[in-house]
Amino acid sequence: MTVHRVTFNHRAEPVTVKSGTLITEAAKLAGIDIHQPCGGQGRCGRCIVQVTEGKVRLRSSLRLSAEDLSLGYCLACQAVIEGDISVLIPEQERIERRLVTDRTAVEVEPPPTYAPNQQTLKRYFLTLEPPDYEDQTDDLSRLLTQLRVDLGFEEVEIPITLLKKIGTVLREGNWRVTIFLDVVPCRNGVPHVRMVEIFPEHCEDDSPIWGAAIDIGTTTVTLWLVDLWTGVIHAQVAEYNAQIRRGEDVISRIIYADKDGGLQELQELVVGTINQLVEVACKRVKHYEVKPNDILKVTVAANTTMMHLFLGVPPSYIRLAPFIPTFSQAPILRAQEIGLKINPHAIVDCLPGVASYVGADITAGVLSAGMDDTDKLTLFLDVGTNGEMVLGSKEWLVTCACSAGPAFEGAGVRDGMRATDGAIEEVWINSETYEPDYRVIGGGKPRGICGSGLISLLAEMFMTGVIDKAGNLNANLPTPRIREGEHGMEYVVAWGSETQHGRDIVVTRVDIDNLLRAKAAIYAGFLVLAQSVGVPLEETEQVLIGGSFGKYLNIEKSIQIGLLPDLPWEKFHFLGNTAVKGAYYALLTHESRERIREIAAKMTYIELSADNAFYEAFMSAMFLPHTEILRFPSVMEAIRSLRTPQ
Amino acid sequence: MTVHRVTFNHRAEPVTVKSGTLITEAAKLAGIDIHQPCGGQGRCGRCIVQVTEGKVRLRSSLRLSAEDLSLGYCLACQAVIEGDISVLIPEQERIERRLVTDRTAVEVEPPPTYAPNQQTLKRYFLTLEPPDYEDQTDDLSRLLTQLRVDLGFEEVEIPITLLKKIGTVLREGNWRVTIFLDVVPCRNGVPHVRMVEIFPEHCEDDSPIWGAAIDIGTTTVTLWLVDLWTGVIHAQVAEYNAQIRRGEDVISRIIYADKDGGLQELQELVVGTINQLVEVACKRVKHYEVKPNDILKVTVAANTTMMHLFLGVPPSYIRLAPFIPTFSQAPILRAQEIGLKINPHAIVDCLPGVASYVGADITAGVLSAGMDDTDKLTLFLDVGTNGEMVLGSKEWLVTCACSAGPAFEGAGVRDGMRATDGAIEEVWINSETYEPDYRVIGGGKPRGICGSGLISLLAEMFMTGVIDKAGNLNANLPTPRIREGEHGMEYVVAWGSETQHGRDIVVTRVDIDNLLRAKAAIYAGFLVLAQSVGVPLEETEQVLIGGSFGKYLNIEKSIQIGLLPDLPWEKFHFLGNTAVKGAYYALLTHESRERIREIAAKMTYIELSADNAFYEAFMSAMFLPHTEILRFPSVMEAIRSLRTPQ
Numbered sequence A, B: 001m002t003v004h005r006v007t008f009n010h011r012a013e014p015v016t017v018k019s020g021t022l023i024t025e026a027a028k029l030a031g032i033d034i035h036q037p038c039g040g041q042g043r044c045g046r047c048i049v050q051v052t053e054g055k056v057r058l059r060s061s062l063r064l065s066a067e068d069l070s071l072g073y074c075l076a077c078q079a080v081i082e083g084d085i086s087v088l089i090p091e092q093e094r095i096e097r098r099l100v101t102d103r104t105a106v107e108v109e110p111p112p113t114y115a116p117n118q119q120t121l122k123r124y125f126l127t128l129e130p131p132d133y134e135d136q137t138d139d140l141s142r143l144l145t146q147l148r149v150d151l152g153f154e155e156v157e158i159p160i161t162l163l164k165k166i167g168t169v170l171r172e173g174n175w176r177v178t179i180f181l182d183v184v185p186c187r188n189g190v191p192h193v194r195m196v197e198i199f200p201e202h203c204e205d206d207s208p209i210w211g212a213a214i215d216i217g218t219t220t221v222t223l224w225l226v227d228l229w230t231g232v233i234h235a236q237v238a239e240y241n242a243q244i245r246r247g248e249d250v251i252s253r254i255i256y257a258d259k260d261g262g263l264q265e266l267q268e269l270v271v272g273t274i275n276q277l278v279e280v281a282c283k284r285v286k287h288y289e290v291k292p293n294d295i296l297k298v299t300v301a302a303n304t305t306m307m308h309l310f311l312g313v314p315p316s317y318i319r320l321a322p323f324i325p326t327f328s329q330a331p332i333l334r335a336q337e338i339g340l341k342i343n344p345h346a347i348v349d350c351l352p353g354v355a356s357y358v359g360a361d362i363t364a365g366v367l368s369a370g371m372d373d374t375d376k377l378t379l380f381l382d383v384g385t386n387g388e389m390v391l392g393s394k395e396w397l398v399t400c401a402c403s404a405g406p407a408f409e410g411a412g413v414r415d416g417m418r419a420t421d422g423a424i425e426e427v428w429i430n431s432e433t434y435e436p437d438y439r440v441i442g443g444g445k446p447r448g449i450c451g452s453g454l455i456s457l458l459a460e461m462f463m464t465g466v467i468d469k470a471g472n473l474n475a476n477l478p479t480p481r482i483r484e485g486e487h488g489m490e491y492v493v494a495w496g497s498e499t500q501h502g503r504d505i506v507v508t509r510v511d512i513d514n515l516l517r518a519k520a521a522i523y524a525g526f527l528v529l530a531q532s533v534g535v536p537l538e539e540t541e542q543v544l545i546g547g548s549f550g551k552y553l554n555i556e557k558s559i560q561i562g563l564l565p566d567l568p569w570e571k572f573h574f575l576g577n578t579a580v581k582g583a584y585y586a587l588l589t590h591e592s593r594e595r596i597r598e599i600a601a602k603m604t605y606i607e608l609s610a611d612n613a614f615y616e617a618f619m620s621a622m623f624l625p626h627t628e629i630l631r632f633p634s635v636m637e638a639i640r641s642l643r644t645p646q
Helices: A023-029 A066-070 A139-151 A160-172 A242-246 A250-258 A262-284 A304-311 A360-368 A451-464 A509-532 A548-552 A555-560 A578-588 A590-602 A612-620 A633-643 B023-029 B066-070 B139-151 B160-172 B242-246 B250-257 B262-284 B304-311 B360-368 B451-464 B509-533 B548-552 B555-560 B578-588 B590-602 B612-620 B633-643
Strands: A003-008 A015-018 A048-053 A056-058 A073-075 A079-081 A085-088 A121-127 A176-184 A192-200 A210-216 A220-227 A233-240 A295-302 A347-350 A378-383 A387-392 A397-402 A423-429 A436-440 A482-485 A488-494 A505-508 A542-546 A572-576 A603-605 B003-008 B015-018 B048-053 B056-058 B073-075 B079-081 B085-088 B121-127 B176-184 B192-200 B210-216 B220-227 B233-240 B295-302 B347-350 B378-383 B387-392 B397-402 B423-429 B436-440 B482-485 B488-494 B505-508 B542-546 B572-576 B603-605
Touching: A003 A023, A015 A023, A023 A079, A023 A085, A056 A073, A066 A073, A121 A139, A139 A160, A139 A176, A160 A192, A160 B304, A192 A295, A210 A262, A210 A304, A210 A578, A220 A262, A220 A578, A233 A262, A242 A250, A242 A262, A250 A262, A250 A304, A262 A304, A295 A304, A295 A360, A295 A578, A304 A347, A304 B160, A360 A378, A360 A387, A360 A578, A360 A590, A378 A509, A378 A578, A387 A509, A397 A509, A423 A451, A423 A488, A436 A451, A436 A488, A451 A505, A451 A509, A451 A555, A488 A509, A505 A509, A509 A612, A542 A578, A555 A633, A572 A578, A578 A590, A590 A603, B003 B023, B015 B023, B023 B079, B023 B085, B056 B073, B066 B073, B121 B139, B139 B160, B139 B176, B160 B192, B192 B295, B210 B262, B210 B304, B210 B578, B220 B262, B220 B578, B233 B262, B242 B250, B242 B262, B250 B262, B250 B304, B262 B304, B295 B304, B295 B360, B295 B578, B304 B347, B304 B360, B360 B378, B360 B387, B360 B578, B360 B590, B378 B509, B378 B578, B387 B509, B397 B509, B423 B451, B423 B488, B436 B451, B436 B488, B451 B505, B451 B509, B451 B555, B488 B509, B505 B509, B509 B612, B542 B578, B555 B633, B572 B578, B578 B590, B590 B603
Parallel strands: A003 A085, A210 A295, A295 A347, A378 A542, A397 A603, A542 A572, B003 B085, B210 B295, B295 B347, B378 B542, B397 B603, B542 B572
Antiparallel strands: A003 A015, A048 A073, A048 A085, A056 A079, A121 A176, A176 A192, A210 A220, A220 A233, A378 A387, A387 A397, A423 A436, A482 A488, A488 A505, B003 B015, B048 B073, B048 B085, B056 B079, B121 B176, B176 B192, B210 B220, B220 B233, B378 B387, B387 B397, B423 B436, B482 B488, B488 B505
């Protein structure tokens, strides 16, 4: 076996690898985490490194110019080590991690009708007869008999880890105990009763009972810490899903999960993120001292891939035709079964999804948006890395998912980035000089453009004629900002002198195509849903937008590029993270939990990849705002007024 | 903190310990296992060591003569280290381990009426419709729907670890699978269905389905490997319970379990023993290649303490008045929950016990002895470290347990030992010369006396007048074998010249008292049971003796010392290991399993420690054969004929 030595960043200690190893793998050995948003497929170009000594064999040289190559630049995920080498990893490509908490804290109230008796997690105070020489009943039977006599529960599920402590708890409490049971009504009338915790003595009557609602997004994990007794939310926290370092979209994660050890690593990463959030949330609570061990129940919303990874179930078949997930409704679990560091016996209720690309985040979102309870024809939209949408009302629901790609999250675009400090989030172009103006998140100098900035930029370029309806840049305009770049025509949004890194921030023809594809996919989804039920899209009475995507979205510009249908602006409502809100409702009441089950059961899912109507709608939507310009009367009107000499 | 260096057996590397550490603890640090049958209480005297350099402080010097002490001998469990010392551990005191397999292999047939359809662990062959773009049902729902449609099962419990594999299994088998379900009928008519395993493709129709019946004894663990399809036992193996090194009786184990880390250690030890037995049993099977992972179900019999330790449940309250166990019936578990290295999803069914000292070994024993199905008034007896007994018939059952102590297992007696090679198992004394003759297990020279040897010896000494009915040695007899020893009078069974170790093998007055107490406790138990139901003990129609105790027992001599009631010998039947046999029956049919539940439910338990009648019966039984000599007419007759000049 031939081995080679690989030195990273001039370190004294090289790592030794087998011939044929990739630089990304060698870096992992050296304890260096190289950012691979596309999951190591050579697509995203984010793992660029410089080989300063020795040579590598490149599987692919996509995204690299001849000059880059001559300087030793290569994509680490495509570079096969065949001799001793030295590698430099540019500082800015290291994984960035940042709490996004403050951006997601929102005011949410429990449903106005909420009362503790709607909570399935019940607290009971029991006083048992102590045993003696005449009554030799064992502790467990004594407890179960009391539960039968006092509460009518015939069968109670008790985990072995709880059994281990009941002997001591009963005696410490002198046969007076506080017991927590999750009592779930069942269709046959006999409730399913699970013992969750038992404490010596009778605790305070109205002290909090802690639970958590969790939304596992591909990018961000959100957790709300809730008092199940009052329904009050005591902390709201969010953080990047630590899986990001193994791929930025669900497909990259699935590919990574298929690698040796990949699934376990991804599960540990996301569970680690949740465990961190639990710690942070507990510390944020005011007036009470809460420990992770106090959390007795969680509900989890997530897209289908994230749910599989959370439970360590291989998601492989989600990306293979005909795209079937292993489960839509997971069994009820206990926290200790998946490594959650809350109370080990805590109930983990993973909410049900519908299909591989319409998960529990959508069913929970439909609930919290109230869509299953309205007479109005409603379009519900949750755009994250994928675009999921639901059309309907309390009568019926149809749903589909479009692989919009990660362009709106800033990936797959040359100067794209996530919506954090330094991201251009809004652009304005002067329609005479073609000079742009922009707003940067956090103020300061820009270092890239985030999703809302890209939508804004695309709309402005179109409305000002910098690009035509097919997305071609107009090279005849009198501005140095439109120029021939390495990968074709491009528009300079910020000169190097204005940016953090000293390089020009541009949008290229390739980027524009990616954005067109993303917006076309979403709009085509709307059309297919409407056509499937024979309802004109324009009859939509309200558009509810969930997810972080909506938060900074400019409706006007989204309509201008044909991403959203041309409806009066007042029909659009931004609801924030509808998924975690739905999980919160399900955490509080069995009625909400049942409604999510019913939503999942009644949603008709349309798989677009096999749908010719979708393909046609997609092709028609690849223009700005659309081939059928009549669908966008307000945009026609705006263009007319813009281009009419003032 | 003062620390000291302790050198063991002249090793180069001393261990360093805190002042106040016991020698037993220091030895553990040095990787040396000192045998502590009494659990470190200074009772049994088996952990004797010699301190050759330095001094220790003795908590107790029981069982040591002044001469022993002057030579540095001490009990390692009582010796507190307060300075640097050197210690010698006599070779013969190291833990002995030995397979006892061959002694326990027995011929057992499944019940004659057994047929595979009585087995709750069912094998089904399913052929599913593959999914497509029209039918997007997830894998789990598809499987559960088929189980509902084909078999009528509304709810199926599936562990997360099985969920992880179903996606791949369904596709590997091209939607044809073999599935194993444990289908347990319930009283409400709806069976409790647990998924145990799923394999791609339809496997052979009548290939074996592997299961195991296990009896966890305080001393010995027994495992039978069974084909659940045919009921045939393919291997029978047994081994010492590895917990022995932490105490020889249940009380010592409970005390050890209360120490820091003790419970977990004891659980790991017994699970380790079972895992070893599984390996050995699999290799023993002829004609089939069996792997531990093929075992899909186990039933477990054990005394109550062993069952608690097996599941890692603290047994503390078993030894504290009023002697209440934490559970009598454990929930059904999966193998992976307790570290059993068989199929991780395998069903682990721990059979129900009755009380702290009447466990599942007895309920299973009553079943396999057929006692719950007979019209005959039956006395069932299982003497191990404790003596458990049941009186009754199919109409009623009463039970109690006597702490006979470990004398009949060779512990608590100066030259006592377990029934292994070198043990004297039968003794005869010449009633004129008072010279003994004896038989040694394995032939060869003796090194001690086992339980059956002690019973035999006691009976011979009594019948020949070496001791009187109170157990006093007759110093007036013309034999050098009766002499004053270190601890009072003693009788020499074997001179040093005949023994393995060159020391005399003796039975002392103290030993005789221990044996008297043991036999008195058991006989008193019989009497109390009979009195509790108002039936004369002599009306017993059969005596069924389970456990290893009965195997080499001499009925005649047991009656002579008043251990067994004076009934015609043909009424006594030795049944071998009734506990594992009962577990085997419960493994095969739900009807047997239900009968054990009913046995446990209908047995009336009498707690003797609070029973004055027991105390009186015990005191009366402290004589040979008994204070009320009329209870033992055959013994009276034998003595008369012996002492009548020939």
